[in-house]
Amino acid sequence: MDIKAYIVLSLILFTIGIIGVLVRRNAIIIFMCIELMLNAVNLLLVAFSRMHATNASVNHVAAANDAQVFVFFTMVVAAAEVSVGLAIIVMMFRNTHSVDVNFLNRLKN
Amino acid sequence: MGNIFQMSWLIPVLPLLGFLILGLGRNAFSRSVTTIIGCGSVLISFIISALLFNEIVGGSIAGNNIHFFDFLNISTLYIGFDFKIDQLSGLFLLIITGIGFLIHVYSSAYMKEEPSKDFARYFSYLNLFIFSMLLLVMGSNFIVMFIGWEGVGLCSYLLIGYWFKNAAYNKAAQKAFIMNRIGDLGFLLAIFWMIAKLGTVSYDEVLSAENLARLTATDITGITLLLLVGATGKSAQIPLFTWLPDAMAGPTPVSALIHAATMVTAGIYMIARANVLFSMAPITMNIITVVGLATSFVAATIALRQHDIKKVLAYSTVSQLGLMFLALGTGAYTAAIFHVMTHAFFKALLFLGSGSVIHAMSGEQDLRNMGGLKKSMPITHFTFLVGCLAIAGIPPLSGFFSKDEILAAVFSKNSVLYYFSLIIPFLTAFYMFRLYAMTFLGAFRGTDEQRHHLHESPLAMTLPLIILAILSFVGGWVGIPDVLMHGGHKLAAFLEPVFQKSNLMAKSHEISHATEYTLMILSVLIAVAAIVIAIRRFAYYSKNSEEAKSIGKFLENKWYIDELYESIISNPLKYVAAFMNNMIEKKIIDGVVNGTGKLVNFGSRQLRWLQSGQVGSYVLFMTLGLLLLLIIKLFM
Numbered sequence: 001m002d003i004k005a006y007i008v009l010s011l012i013l014f015t016i017g018i019i020g021v022l023v024r025r026n027a028i029i030i031f032m033c034i035e036l037m038l039n040a041v042n043l044l045l046v047a048f049s050r051m052h053a054t055n056a057s058v059n060h061v062a063a064a065n066d067a068q069v070f071v072f073f074t075m076v077v078a079a080a081e082v083s084v085g086l087a088i089i090v091m092m093f094r095n096t097h098s099v100d101v102n103f104l105n106r107l108k109n
Numbered sequence: 110m111g112n113i114f115q116m117s118w119l120i121p122v123l124p125l126l127g128f129l130i131l132g133l134g135r136n137a138f139s140r141s142v143t144t145i146i147g148c149g150s151v152l153i154s155f156i157i158s159a160l161l162f163n164e165i166v167g168g169s170i171a172g173n174n175i176h177f178f179d180f181l182n183i184s185t186l187y188i189g190f191d192f193k194i195d196q197l198s199g200l201f202l203l204i205i206t207g208i209g210f211l212i213h214v215y216s217s218a219y220m221k222e223e224p225s226k227d228f229a230r231y232f233s234y235l236n237l238f239i240f241s242m243l244l245l246v247m248g249s250n251f252i253v254m255f256i257g258w259e260g261v262g263l264c265s266y267l268l269i270g271y272w273f274k275n276a277a278y279n280k281a282a283q284k285a286f287i288m289n290r291i292g293d294l295g296f297l298l299a300i301f302w303m304i305a306k307l308g309t310v311s312y313d314e315v316l317s318a319e320n321l322a323r324l325t326a327t328d329i330t331g332i333t334l335l336l337l338v339g340a341t342g343k344s345a346q347i348p349l350f351t352w353l354p355d356a357m358a359g360p361t362p363v364s365a366l367i368h369a370a371t372m373v374t375a376g377i378y379m380i381a382r383a384n385v386l387f388s389m390a391p392i393t394m395n396i397i398t399v400v401g402l403a404t405s406f407v408a409a410t411i412a413l414r415q416h417d418i419k420k421v422l423a424y425s426t427v428s429q430l431g432l433m434f435l436a437l438g439t440g441a442y443t444a445a446i447f448h449v450m451t452h453a454f455f456k457a458l459l460f461l462g463s464g465s466v467i468h469a470m471s472g473e474q475d476l477r478n479m480g481g482l483k484k485s486m487p488i489t490h491f492t493f494l495v496g497c498l499a500i501a502g503i504p505p506l507s508g509f510f511s512k513d514e515i516l517a518a519v520f521s522k523n524s525v526l527y528y529f530s531l532i533i534p535f536l537t538a539f540y541m542f543r544l545y546a547m548t549f550l551g552a553f554r555g556t557d558e559q560r561h562h563l564h565e566s567p568l569a570m571t572l573p574l575i576i577l578a579i580l581s582f583v584g585g586w587v588g589i590p591d592v593l594m595h596g597g598h599k600l601a602a603f604l605e606p607v608f609q610k611s612n613l614m615a616k617s618h619e620i621s622h623a624t625e626y627t628l629m630i631l632s633v634l635i636a637v638a639a640i641v642i643a644i645r646r647f648a649y650y651s652k653n654s655e656e657a658k659s660i661g662k663f664l665e666n667k668w669y670i671d672e673l674y675e676s677i678i679s680n681p682l683k684y685v686a687a688f689m690n691n692m693i694e695k696k697i698i699d700g701v702v703n704g705t706g707k708l709v710n711f712g713s714r715q716l717r718w719l720q721s722g723q724v725g726s727y728v729l730f731m732t733l734g735l736l737l738l739l740i741i742k743l744f745m
Binding site: 018021022023025101102104 | 722723724725728729732
């Protein structure tokens with residue numbers, strides 16, 4: 001498959017994720033969007049790894065699997081960050097009884 | 110030689126120590142302790158100066174230099190902090206420390222009503238003054254002289270403004286200091302010129318034959334003119350003389366010391382030191398002559414119509430300084446120094462005597478309210494009379510010899526000038542005896558309360574008067590001219606080594622003995638005539654016999670010179686200063702400074718809106734920043 005398709009898909013997912021982080025008010029939705037961004041990047045990494053592998057087999061050179069290994073790294077980071085983030089959301093809920101980020105304005109002025 | 114010469118550094122250092130001790134400890138000392146420290150330091154300096162003078166007369170010291178440390182040592186210029194002990198500086202040392210000591214003793218009685226810390230402040234300033242003046246005369250280069258020069262200007266300011274709570278006195282002190290500064294600019298420029306052309310400021314080197322040969326005529330005239338500007342500022346000649354009468358705001362002993370005996374003679378000393386240089390600049394010499402004569406005349410006429418006892422003496426000082434300048438201008442350096450010496454004696458005597466009178470009159474200084482003090486103050490009266498006779502030039506008192514020598518020198522230079530100069534002794538004798546008559550003769554014109562308070566002054570005040578009176582009487586006998594006694598002019602013989610080069614250069618026409626006798630008799634006759642007229646006119650002075658005619662008013666208001674200076678110089682400066690203040694200071698500079706503050710305020714208020722507390726906006730700014738970074742990385 002053409003690598004361009006994967007790039008475009010990844011870009012669209014990433015953009016949706018960013019806009020979601022900036023625009024949405026629900027903290028849990030914001031976290032979902034962050035996950036979306038991370039996964040978009042993962043997708044891109046795997047796609048490129050596959051492209052390089054295909055190229056290598058056509059041209060008879062060795063191909064590295066670095067990107068696929070890097071995907072593991074990002075997944076681990078995502079998992080750790082989600083656990084911490086959800087803990088923060090639980091604390092936030094306990095204090096303000098809502099998950100609306102606009103209520104967290106104690107740092108105002 | 111050895112011992113005393115090596116100790117000569119003590120001479121200025123002791124008054125300096127006195128200044129430091131009294132200045133720093135002024136709150137702690139009682140008046141007696143202050144007197145002992147203040148007078149003692151000057152007394153010991155005087156004793157050492159006398160021993161030094163003895164050695165100089167004996168011939169074992171002549172123009173030797175003592176080196177202390179390197180004042181300035183860069184590759185092209187070396188200035189050492191050195192003292193030069195020769196006949197001229199030795200003589201001045203005696204005058205300064207001797208008369209300084211007498212005035213210190215006098216002050217201890219005159220100022221005894223001051224609180225003890227002001228008393229200590231006064232004595233510390235006096236000691237500082239003696240130190241600076243000694244530095245001035247003992248220096249062996251123009252820079253050390255300049256240090257002392259500035260120091261005496263400073264002390265003059267401090268002492269004139271001693272009673273600093275009075276605003277008018279402060280203005281007088283400022284006037285003295287600022288006018289002095291104008292002169293100092295000339296002096297500095299002369300020093301710079303010397304350094305530029307010769308690379309040295311030491312007397313021995315600047316005045317050596319080889320260095321003098323390297324200077325062009327323009328150089329010499331320029332340097333001497335600039336030195337003259339400095340001298341006019343310090344020695345109160347036209348146009349920088351108006352500070353001296355105003356300086357009478359200070360205590361009377363200060364006027365005696367600074368403005369009669371020592372500081373104002375600094376200009377004369379400077380010109381005498383550089384006599385070789387001046388003798389090579391005939392243009393400058395002519396200017397000195399004219400300035401001296403003009404100043405002498407103007408000041409004498411103003412003195413005729415002054416009513417304050419100290420102002421008369423102040424203008425008298427200016428006039429006598431003019432005479433000394435006249436002597437310098439005609440090349441008669443010895444005569445000028447001789448007159449410095451005798452003038453120091455009788456002018457200090459007159460000032461101290463007037464202080465005694467003012468004390469007795471409970472602070473009254475107006476001549477129109479005095480009179481008949483002869484009976485109540487016999488010692489003051491007698492010594493004052495001696496002083497007046499000395500300044501009028503009656504033989505055998507000192508003033509006669511010195512003044513006559515000046516007049517003889519003027520005659521031998523230019524007889525027309527001599528006839529012009531003759532009016533000066535007449536005016537001098539006239540105003541001095543007007544002063545004498547209005548103060549001591551006739552009937553007492555003061556209030557009854559003053560009459561009760563009249564008393565002779567204490568010993569601490571009358572003893573210096575007596576000593577100075579003796580000196581005024583015999584002081585001239587070291588300079589008896591050749592016509593009267595062969596080999597009698599000891600002073601000329603003594604100062605010969607200092608002035609010999611100039612004397613060789615001067616083309617003087619010897620005047621015959623007969624002429625000289627005539628000149629002497631003429632000047633004595635003029636003085637006696639003036640005395641007689643003055644006493645007849647003023648001995649029975651009564652207050653209503655004074656009408657201010659037009660010339661009288663002109664003289665009384667000091668030829669309106671102060672007003673002239675104010676309109677030409679002070680007022681334009683004030684306008685410029687006001688303009689600068691309003692336009693530049695308030696609008697521009699303050700505008701910029703305040704504007705910056707306002708800008709920062711505004712900026713910070715706007716930036717505050719960033720802190721909205723909204724998490725969303727924080728994330729937005731984060732992403733925008735990241736985007737910016739990416740773009741910059743991609744396109745740079």
